[in-house]
Amino acid sequence: DFSLQVFSPDKGDWINPDTEELSSGARDQLYLAARLALVDLVTGGNSLPLILDDPLVHFDPFRRENTRNLLKEVSKKHQVILLSCHGYYDDWADQIISF
Helix, strand or coil: CCCCCEEECCCCEEECCCCCCCCHHHHHHHHHHHHHHHHHHHHCCCCCCEEEECCCCCCCHHHHHHHHHHHHHHCCCCCEEEECCCHHHHHHCCCCCCC
């Protein structure tokens, strides 16, 4: 069972992240964290590339910067390929391919 629940201290209860109780950014952050947590399990510990298609589109600048730091750590083991139409990722990259 891969269903997720998040504990809300404000509500004092668990909530389903697929409801409107979380912002779009919070939901995206939760699901990105869940996917990254599964990477080593699914890959058997092998260093395979991770392809992320605009995973931070609903993130505010603070959340985006924290995720940048996380992805830098992930990139020490896995090649991270980030696809986006947004320019705010440009200074993240070792290499930028644009069309």
